[in-house]
Amino acid sequence: VSSTAPDADDEAMISAYLENRLAPEALASFECRMLDEPLLLDQIQLEQAMRDGMRSAPWTSATPVLAQAVATIPSPAARRDWTWLGLAAGFVAGAIVPGALLVETRGALQQAQVDARSWEANPARVLLELTRGAPEKRTWLVARDARRLLIELPVARALADSEFRLGIANERVASVPATMDGLRPDADGIVSVLLPAATLPDGAYRIVVESRRDGAWRPYGEFDVELRRL
């Protein structure tokens, strides 16, 4: 077992490499180091294994601990254009991994995509349409390796200035919905919610959307969704 820990620079390079954030010259240089330094290669492959394993595991048993930790997340002001919502402890018993769901409007998303430091450019996009004729039960097919899920909800023009909130609950597990509020439509009238795909395992979900009008929350739409990985 390698007992030599990478230094801070190497740790940063390993993350950047696995997240495809290295510029071409830096990538070539780092690949040469991988060839020359077997211990560095060990750490890269172990880090990749950690990421793959962690993101594919169901974290039901960790739910209360994680939810408690999330409550310490600082205010949105510290996070550039992103709004992180700490979800209250215990709001989901096992279905949704509670944590920092990332919520923001599409305009900010486009801006953030320029900065590849945090998010890859192509999250799996799924749509919530509230139209006559839309199926009662929607099926979201998502690539198994998708790391982001972008939920898009077009809203009525009359509500373009309204605030929305969205609750997600797994239908097969007794749970309290994870609620994301503070959502506002972008210029195209679309409310977007971006979240780590690992927070929503395969399963059936009920999504409830409300809008705030005249100071009160009112029902906007309810959706039944089956989420499946391909």
Next chain:
Amino acid sequence: MPDELPLHVASEDAEPDGALASRIRDGDRRAEAELVLRYGRGVRMVLERRVNDPELARDLYQETFSVVLQRLRQRGLDDPTRLTAFLQQTAANLAIGAFRKDGRRRTFADSDGIERVADGADNPYQRVHRDELRRAVMRLIAELDVSRDRELLLRHYVHEIDKPTLCRDYSLSAEHFDRVLFRARQRLKALLDADGITGDVT
């Protein structure tokens, strides 16, 4: 195939690249096998990351060593000490070229050395079945004594909260954060090794 082969040669014991290149130019077939053994795992990693297609990476892996060995046999390198740079550049160019071509790559498996050690050069953790890896990771998390480390790993890997934020939330130095991750990786390796999943990679 030779799973029992060591997956790389420790650098301190390895023959210098220049000498290895010279032996290959002199027709030493054993040196060719040593080249593949020494660099195979890294070349495979380079290709898998670049093309994101294991089958294509496997083809390109064969082709990379074919190109490099032909060059070394025929006229060597202008600077034999730059062998790794030549390997990396060859692999990168083939990966880029693969995107420009229609159809799949042709495989050039003309070296006994490549054939003998190809499987042993694979990424050992990518041979692990997804379920086995998942179970090992869950055991790793479950056996952590420090609940803070458990939270840290979950938030870092599952929720992908960035390092500065986590360091601030847990009042950790960056070095301490890195140590937690390093220990977790080493423990994962030990768990996989104990289950006989990966074999010795060092």
